[in-house]
Amino acid sequence: MKPERQTTSEQKEQENAAIYARRWELDLLGRVTYASQVGSLFWCRSPRYGECVLKIGKAPEETWTEYYALSADREGIFCRVYEADCPNGALLLERISPGTPLRQEPDPCRRMDRYCTLISSLHRPCRHPERFPTYTQWIRRAARSIERIKEYGELSHHMRMARAHYLGLRRRYRRNLLLHGDLHHDNILLGESGYRLIDPKGVIGDPIFEIGRFLINEPYSPSADPTGEALRLVQGISRRLAIPAVHVLEVFYVELCMTTCWFVEDGQTQQYEERLKHIDFLRSLLDGQSNWS
Numbered sequence: 196m197k198p199e200r201q202t203t204s205e206q207k208e209q210e211n212a213a214i215y216a217r218r219w220e221l222d223l224l225g226r227v228t229y230a231s232q233v234g235s236l237f238w239c240r241s242p243r244y245g246e247c248v249l250k251i252g253k254a255p256e257e258t259w260t261e262y263y264a265l266s267a268d269r270e271g272i273f274c275r276v277y278e279a280d281c282p283n284g285a286l287l288l289e290r291i292s293p294g295t296p297l298r299q300e301p302d303p304c305r306r307m308d309r310y311c312t313l314i315s316s317l318h319r320p321c322r323h324p325e326r327f328p329t330y331t332q333w334i335r336r337a338a339r340s341i342e343r344i345k346e347y348g349e350l351s352h353h354m355r356m357a358r359a360h361y362l363g364l365r366r367r368y369r370r371n372l373l374l375h376g377d378l379h380h381d382n383i384l385l386g387e388s389g390y391r392l393i394d395p396k397g398v399i400g401d402p403i404f405e406i407g408r409f410l411i412n413e414p415y416s417p418s419a420d421p422t423g424e425a426l427r428l429v430q431g432i433s434r435r436l437a438i439p440a441v442h443v444l445e446v447f448y449v450e451l452c453m454t455t456c457w458f459v460e461d462g463q464t465q466q467y468e469e470r471l472k473h474i475d476f477l478r479s480l481l482d483g484q485s486n487w488s
Contacts, residue, residue: 208235211251215285219278221249233394234284244277246290251283257396258284263326264397267373272317273392291384291391298380303413303427306380310409311435313383313390318402321373330374330400334361334449337456347459350452353474357452360445360481367442368401378405379412406432406443407450425480441481448477 208226212235216223220242227236227248234252241247253261258281265276265288278287300306321327338358341351375382376396383390413428429447433440455470 208252211235211285212237212249215249215251215280215287219249219287221247221287223249238290239287241277241287244287244289246292247277248274248288248290249285250288251285253284255282255284258286260327260397261395262286263323264373264375264395267319267321267323269319272313273395288393291386291393293385293387295385296381297383297385297390298412298414304431306413307428307431307435309390310383311432313392314378314402314405315436318370318372318374318405321371321399324371324373324399327373327397327399329371330398330404331361331365333398334358334453337453337460340460341456344459350455350459350471350474353478354452354456356478357449361449364403364442364445364449365401368403370401371399372402374398374400374402374405376405377408379408381412403438403442403446404450406436407446410443410447411451411454421476422480425477444477444480448474448481451477 212223212226215221216239221239222241224238224240227238234250237249237251239247239249258279262276262279262281265273274291275289276286277289279285297306297309300309334357338351338354341347341354344351374397375392376398377394378392382392382394384393385391410428410432425444429443430440432438433443436443451470451474455467455474458464458470459467
């Protein structure tokens with residue numbers, strides 16, 4: 196008797212997608228192969244909603260916060276959520292068309308201008324803040340998680356300094372608004388009426404802490420002058436959002452430390468050494484922060 200073939204993850208994804216296709220009356224058009232970091236995505240068509248995206252496979256708690264963040268949007272900036280099965284990690288979402296990510300804008304000045312225009316009017320008070328984690332909780336969790344992994348002592352040291360910088364910023368920037376939480380280039384898509392947002396994490400904090408993901412994901416050119424590249428980014432954001440450059444640099448450092456802790460915690464260590472070099476570089480700029488005022 197031959198052993199049964201083990202079901203692959205791809206087969207399991209297709210089976211789950213078929214379940215929701217029947218439940219929500221969808222025609223599945225194909226899998227989005229580049230979206231592994233956000234769960235499994237499938238293009239689909241609905242007789243009720245038109246072109247849409249089926250998103251499955253995220254943890255229930257992450258699905259709930261994404262659902263709540265999307266549902267809290269009253270301005271039509273985020274993609275719409277049509278159906279949800281949050282306990283099982285499934286959402287049916289509006290498909291943004293043409294869906295060109297901000298990353299594909301080749302001009303760095305235009306990228307930054309469009310990002311800053313968007314973020315300047317994005318954030319609103321939250322009616323149900325208890326539904327979301329706070330940015331302070333994110334920082335505390337990252338610091339605790341990396342402290343438990345002894346072989347990453349250098350990163351743990353950076354994270355302790357990042358937490359101190361965060362607490363100093365928090366004393367100045369005290370608003371508690373609903374943030375997207377992962378507002379980088381690939382979550383900002385060009386729609387028919389302008390840029391729209393997808394894949395929110397949903398976190399409560401001051402809007403200054405939103406800019407870190409943009410800074411981390413903004414492409415660095417292979418320059419012989421990395422300090423000049425950092426100056427371009429930090430001072431560009433500083434001018435456009437009227438935030439002191441040293442505070443932008445601190446947010447950059449805090450966000451890179453925190454997200455690197457998360458990558459290590461999740462076992463994604465392939466780019467650890469490169470990220471650590473980046474962290475060391477930002478630390479060196481902070482140590483000479485009199486040049487950043």
